[in-house]
Amino acid sequence: MELSWKPNRKNKVPIYLQIKEYIIEKIKYGEWPVGTVLPSQRKLAQMVGVNRSTVVQAYEELMSEGLIEGVEGKETKVINTTWNIFAKDAKITDWNYYVKNSLFEPNKVFIQKINKAEFNPNIIRLGTGELSPHLLPVTQMKEIVSSLQIDPTHLRYEEPKGSIQLRMALSEHIQAFGIKASPSNILIVSGGLQAFQLIxxxxxxxxxxxxxxxxxxxxxxxxxxxxxxxxxxxxLDKMTEQMSIIKKMKEQHNASMLYTIPTFHNPTSFSYSEEQRKQIVSLCQSIQLPLIEDDVYRELWIDEPPPRALKSFDYAGNILYVGSASKIISPGLRIGWVVGPDYVIDRLADLKMQTDYGTSSISQAILHQWLEQKHWYTDHVHKVRNELRKRRDFMVGCLQQYFSELASWTKPTGSFYIWLRLNQPISPTLLFERLLERNILIHPGAIYQEKGGVHLRLSYSYESKENMEFALRELATIIREKT
Incomplete structure (x- = not known):
């Protein structure tokens, strides 16, 4: 629950009554319906900047009026009752029932907290998967946008598969990755995540x-x-040692598909060799196991270009290739693409039209301009790689200084991440919360695997060097205290 409200300390009305009236207003107008779980007394006090005793007084009055109900040591929530500000025959929808019984599950608790905390301007984001605002191409974007010759097509819906101009440009762009695909075999989507939803x-x-x-x-x-x-x-380590595990797992579980990030894998930054890529493609084709190749980090190489995409070895139409502009140009642009066989792309395009009737025409026009203006694109990518190299080297230096006896890691050759393995396990929740108290946000390994208590995903792409070093020093201090 988020609150943008604070009590007015200049108001003659006591603060506890201001809090009480605020909660009544939220309930009165249906923003906090029956079943809404309220923040704990301590949490609400922190959120609005008052003493806990002030919140206790407000909650007690609300309970005495039959508006909320609280049990010692458990949650406090809005209850289904009538009281003087409501008509006695009012029927109140229990939205909590609908939320709990909906089709889609909520995000993992860690992810919910991360999504909320990332927008706190005081937070140091030590695990975030995006470029620093200082690396986003603001100047070039202004020039790109100003160069657009806006016409009615930019303000209308695009065809089901997306802008034909953009798909033609992407068809040429991905040839550099070894992929040959006609524009009709490319679907424009609203970011890589929508590609997975459609699939x-x-x-x-x-x-x-x-x-x-x-x-x-x-x-x-x-x-x-x-x-x-x-x-x-x-x-992942077993896959790299023996590819036949794919066949074994496919048969054991009657699997329908394999999802892989073969280039600068998230979260480990590992990349398969060219020989391993050929083995994966050949094996999956032989056992009729389709692949989703998530290749959004490909162009973020630092030391040397990675091997060709899996899709480049696919002569049977067995791979769905997913790319995105989010990691290179702008996550806010919300543009990705899927490459696949005709009938698969036709199916996904039809479903996309049912879902959102197409990705933003303006965003597609902007990306098309980026790909057309090749010198702007290549200059920007070159700048990002150089900066990532400096940031990676700096973070590795900090790890050597503060974590040489606490953890192990592999120096990444591309992307944003270092997969840190702690020498001793530590509660991910405890570590997460202790650092969050210090305005440091981490990504525990438990987000990415069931038994992730000894791993952390660190990112060098977002924060300044000063913030990185401060956060890593604090992280090392807490780990020493708890292990």
């Missing part, structure tokens, strides 16, 4: 099993689980 809804049945490298970004989402599908974790 889940359009190609898979309830009770389907999807093989996923473990750890994996996909485990941080409840997308497939909400559609009654199961993610089967395939340990």
């Amino acid at each position: 889940a809804n359009g190609l898979l049945r309830p009770q389907s099993k999807i093989l996923v490298e473990s750890p994996s970004y996909l485990f941080s989402l409840n997308l497939f689980q909400s559609l009654q599908m199961t993610l089967i974790d395939v340990p």
Whole structure:
């Protein structure tokens, strides 16, 4: 629950009564309906900046009027009752029932807290997966936007698969990754996440099993689980040692698909070799196991270009390739793409039209301009790689200084992340909360794998060097205290 309200200390009305009246207003106008769980006394006091005793007094009055109910040591919530500000025959919808019984599961608790805390301007984001605002191409974006010749097509819906101009530009762009795809085999989506939603809804049945490298970004989402599908974790280290585990797991679980991030894997930053890529493609084709290749980090190489995309070895139409502009140009642009066989792209395009009637025409026009103005694009990517190299080296230096006896890690060759392995396990919740109290936000490994208590995903892409070092020093101090 978020509150933008604060009591007025200049008001002659006692603060506890201001809090009481605020809560009554929220309930009166249906913003906090029956079943709404209120913040604890201590939490609400922190949120509005008062003593806990002030909140206790407000809650007690609300309870005496039969508006809320609280049990010692448990939650306080709005209850279904009538009292003087409501008509006695009022019928109040229990929205809490609808929320709890809806199809989609809520985000993991860690993810909910991260999504909320990331927008606190005082937070140091030590695990976030995006570029620093200082690395976003603001100047170039202004020039791109100003150069657009706005016409009616930019203000209308695009065709089901997306802007033909953009799809033609992408068809040329991905040739550099070894992928040959006609514009008709490309679907424009609103970011990579929508691609997964469309694939889940359009190609898979309830009770389907999807093989996923473990750890994996996909485990941080409840997308497939909400559609009654199961993610089967395939340990990444075992896959790299023996690819035949894919066949074994496919047969054991009757899996329908394999999801992989073969280039600068999230969260480990690992990349498969070219030979391993050929093995994966060949094996999955031989056992008729379709793949989703998530390749959103490909262009963020630091030391040397990665091997060709899996899709470049696919001559049977067995791979759905997902790319995005979010990691390079702008997460706010909300543009991604899916490459696949004709009938699959037709199916996903039809489903997308039912879902949102197409990705923003303006955003598509902007990305098209970026790809057309190749010098702007290549200059920006070059600048990002150089800056990421400096940031990576700085973070590795900090880890050597503060974590040499606490953890181990592998120096990444691209992307945003370092997968830190602690020498001793520590409660992810305890570590997360202790750091959050100090305005430091981390991504515990438990987000990306079931047994992630010894891992953290660190990111060097977002924060300044000063903030990175401060946060890592604080992190090391807490780990020493708790292990």
